[in-house]
Amino acid sequence: MFPAIEASEVGNTGLAWLFLSYGYVLYSASEMISEGSDLLLLVPSLAGLVGSVVLPLLGAVPDGAIMLFSGLGDIESAQETLSVGVGALAGSTIMLLTIPWALSVYSGRVLIVDGEPKYKAKNLKTYQERFNSLTLSETLNETGIGVSTPVYEGAKIMLITTIPYFLIQIPASYLENVDPDNISVGEKNWALLGLIICLVSFTSYLIMQYNIAKKGEHEVAKMKQLKIMKNLLNRKSYSLSALLMDLIGEETLNKMKETLVEKQDYGSVSPQFDDSFFPHDLRINISKLLREFFAKYDTSGDQVLDKNEIYLALSKDLNECISKDAVQALFDEYDVDKSGGLNFDEFRSLALNLVKNDLLGNSAEEETPASDENEQEDEEEIEDEELKEKLANLSPAEQQRLIKKEAFTMLATGTALVLVFSDPMVDVMSEMAYRGGISPFYVAFVLAPLASNASEVLASTYYAGKKTSDSITISLSALEGAAIMNNTFCLSIFMGLIYFRGLAWQYTAETIAIVLVQFILAAFSNRKVQTSKDALQILCIFPLSIIFVALLEKFGYD
Secondary structure, rough: OOOOOOOHOOOOHHHHHHHHHHHHHHHHHHHHHHHHHHOOOOHHHHHHHHHHHHHHHHHHHHHHHHHHHHHOOOOOHHHHHHHHHHHHHHHHHHHHHHHOHHHHHHHEEEEEEEEEEEOOOOHHHHHHHHHOOOOOOOOHHHEEEEOHHHHHHHEEEEEEEHHHHHHHHHHHHHHHHHHHHHHHHHHHHHHHHHHHHHHHHHHHHHHHHHHHHHHOOOOHHHHHHHHHHHHHHHHOOHHHHHHHHHHOOHHHHHHHHHHHHHHHHHHOOOOOOOOOOOHHHHHHHHHHHHHHHHHHHHOOOOOOOOOHHHHHHHHHHOOOOOOHHHHHHHHHHHHOOOOOOOOOHHHHHHHHHHHHHHHOOOOHHHHHOHHHHHHHHHHHHHHHHHHHHHOOOOOHHHHHHHHHHHHHHHHHHHHHHHHHHHHHHHHHHHHHHHHHHHHHHHHHHHHHHHHHHHHHHHHHHHHHOOOOOOHHHHHHHHHHHHHHHHHHHHHHHHHHHHHHOOOOOHHHHHHHHHHHHHHHHHHHHOOOEHHHHHHHHHHHHHHHHHHHHHHHHHHOOO
């Protein structure tokens, strides 16, 4: 099977090279899957399904693939390499609930005053001075985050999904002593029961998430939607009009068009843009997005932008193809008080009206045509000539089609790479364990999460760094959701391997560690506040869990 390099036939340097190469490919594949899923959040008809079902499911694919391939092949070899899959399961679950959790608390920490985290300070300058003057002891005990109800509820769901671990441990705990030659046979029916519970739990969790998304309460999807729009604009891949086209929707555009016609008939067209047609969440995300670009050019801090700054923001950051003459006309229209600058609300109205005209086929360029000479001058002032040419020749609808094509291409490519490279990655980790004289479990426990879960670490830290109650809830809930996917989707793969292939579950020590860590984190989630000191303790759980497994095995637990 491709790749055809046998791990057993290369030297130690070659083995390290194979691990780094396969690990990089798997990491890149998981990034592709994540980015492809994020892009689909810009498609309203798919956003609810993507945010609630596709994102958590595809996020578990890299881990699931490693676990699946660890149990394939001839029975004797599969029983040995299954330790790699169990190591990946334990390492992924425990790592997600410790390292990124601790980093999220650290990144999202604020001052704790009278037992309450202060996310909003009355005097920002005084707050910053106090925060920056904290000693190490004060930082550990007087900074932290608030734990909201959704995090606590998520922890309870996580604990419920650990039931299959207890089920499979019932036969595993006594068969080794009673009937060691028929462990797999004795575990078979228990594995089937565990498989059914895993699949029911998995399906129920996705349905619950989908129902939340339908109510418009899926905060992870909302925040990711904003992030992906900002990334695409910074990457200069698409214009603001293209990103908002499907989010605004054809029905809303038709209402806007009808209203515009009515106002023109009565001669009451106002430069102030009416966004009341937009869904509430979209209005909030648009304001947040535009405010970041407004602040970028408001270098003086006077809360206004001049004509040239408006032009740069529209053409270089929002990727709208517009000439200086067109910007001049729009600027004069929105600068009602003739102050020579636009405040944020005026800038927002101008940008959204430009988007509206673009989507309704009534662009500012058509209203105010520029001479060929001026257009050439404008072309030279844009950094990325190829981008401007590309976007100028594509309508928002065509750009939207490109977004969807890019999303599905990334999803298909990422999934294909995971399926191709997971099997050789299992072989590499097994060979590393063999040469090191240690159990494959420990190798996979430490190394597998580096390739398959790095994106979750970065994402959770990013969201927590916004230092709001909502962002820290999103960050921690996403980590709990990943653990739930491991307890359901990934564990169902093991249950299927035990039942259908006749493999034996002989991982008592590992099971105890996985379940115990989840109960410890659930206890932390029951607290109203988690301090930076708590984060340090949570961080230590990851290395301590490895030592804990080794001690249990030394005392005869498998």
